Amino acid sequence: MTASSSGLYNSTRPPEGQRTALTGGAVPVTVYGLGKMGLPLAAVYAQATGNVVGVDIDPDVVRTVNDGECHVAKEPGLPELVAEQVERGALRATTDSVEAAKQAAIHVIIVPTPLTDDREPDLAAFEAVLDSIAAGLTPGDMVVVECTVPPGTSRDLVVPYLESESGLSRSEFGVAFCPERTSSGRALQDITESHPKIVGGVDTEATRAASLIYGEITSNDVIAVSDATTAEAVKLFEGVYRDVNIALANELARIRDDLGIDVTEAIDAANTQPYCNIHAPGPGVGGHCIPWYPYFITSRVSAETPLILTAREVNDSMPAFTADTLRDELANAGRTIEGATVAVLGVTYRPGVAETRATPAAGVIDRLNEHGATVLAVDPMLDDDVVASFGATPVALGDLPSKSLDAVVVVTPHEEFDDIEWADFDDLVVVDGRGTLGDIGHRVYTIGGGPRRSGVSHE
Structure with a gap:
């Protein structure tokens, strides 16, 4: 069956027939990008x-997937699902994006969209995928964007670009756009059941087709919004909400010494009120999502956005605040940070994930190097x-006791650090x-x- 006869956009089949074709393998799907979010999505599809x-552009990733193996670490259930789908012939991988596009009736884009040094969204990889899709686009095809844009x-980009390059009419x-709403370590659960799927098409028919597709992907609700731009904003608003909320928590933490209270205790108590949810x-805030999404919005609007940008400034200031706090605590103990040997625990931006983009550890x-400290770093997820x-001397966790440490900064609490014998x-x-x-017997x-120190506060 060719892609033109298997397409879901403007299909003459009744909806139930479209569902049967989709779930029966008669509607070929190509997923562009097999990274930590792309591979789980491809396996679920x-x-x-x-x-x-x-x-995927990486031949090693393609080879691994075709061997029925999983290159994404610490993603429960994913190795088994990949092996199962490859074994039954439902999943295969290639570096030939044009040929894959020619075979597809549904094109799902989930490639990285980072920021440039000027804090502009970098759509180079995204546009490269559009080139491939345009080369294989067939009447009736659906293009679904999952990566954040x-x-x-x-x-403004996908539709006119594909129309121009493919020779097809609009x-x-x-x-359609369907925002990826998954977290590392729970990707399969998040894709298939944790959250409603948001879909929005550039027209009513695209929204309908995308809703039908994702109705087979998730057991949760599918929420169709007014258009693709609204759906694109949903993911960005989720990230900005978290960024602003964390900035509030961080600003409260910065005034903790002036208040003379445990701010986290006050936050926990405040959050027992249903209208309060302080993070x-x-x-600091790391990863390829929260620190970047505000700029996806500000780069596209002319209006002032002082709250969004101030939140970024607050969160960006926290790594220096953390290092300065160590300097001050050493001084309170009658010691100096210059020449001190300091171990940083955790370099990835979150526990259990081998990802360092925008990590606060950097x-x-x-800052510790600026203060003249000798900086060691431990991270079981990284080579x-x-x-x-990042400018630190790598040390194995088991070797820390031999390093004559003066101080430690916990940036990312990997579970492996639970085994540290602080004595x-x-x-x-x-x-x-x-x-x-908890109480580790140190300041x-x-x-x-x-x-x-040892359960006694020092005001």
Whole structure:
């Protein structure tokens, strides 16, 4: 069956017939991007439709997937699902994006959309995928964008670009946006059941077709919004909400010493009121989502956005605040940070994820180096060369007791750090960026909580 006869956009089949074709493998799907979010999505599509080609520019990723193996670490259930779908012939991978596009009736784009140095959305990889899709686009095809893009991208870029490059008229193919709403470590659950799926097409028919598709992907609700631009804004608004909320928590943490209270205790108590949901403070905000999404909005609007930009400034200031707090705590203990040996625990931006984009650890390490400290870093998720690239000396967790440490900063609380025997260290000063340490027998300053030692606070 060719893509033109299997397409869902403006299909002459009744809806039930379209569903049967989709779930029976008669509607070929190509997923562009097999990264930490793309591979779970491709595997779920394969499970639901039985006919998926995954495209990636990395031949090692393609080879791994075709061998029925999973290159994405610490994603429960994903290795088994990939193996199962490859074994039954429902999932295969290729680097040939044009050929994959020619075979597809549904094109799903989930490639990285980072920021440039000027804080502009970098759509180079996205546009490269559009080139491939245009080369294989067939009447009746659906193009679904899952990766986060600036508002208006589907309407103002995808549609005219594909129309121009494919030779098809605007009425011959559908474009819709369905925001990826998944978290690392729970991707399969999030894709298939945790949250409603949001879909919005550039026209009514695209919205209808996308709703039908995602009705087979998730057991949760499918919420159709007015258009693709609204759907694009949904994901960005979710990220900006979290960024602004975290900035509030971080600003409250910064005034903790003036107030003389445990701010995190006050936050927890305040959150028992149903209209309050203040997030937790910490050493900064990392990853490829929350720190970037505000600029996806501000880069596309002419109006002033002082709240959004101020939140970014507050969160960007937290790594330096964390390192400065350690300097001050060492001074309170009659010691100096210059020449001190400091271990940074955690370089990835969140626990259990081998991802360092926009990690707060980078700013913490930079500031400690500026203060003249000797900086060591431990991260069980990363190779030594990656750790060293941030300006710290990589150290194995088991070797820390031999390093004559003066201080520790907990940036990312990997579960492996739960096994640290703090009694093996002499008179440490510790800054706990995430509030994960209990009574460890050393002087600890928790961001938001303040200083304490062996259960006794130090005001």
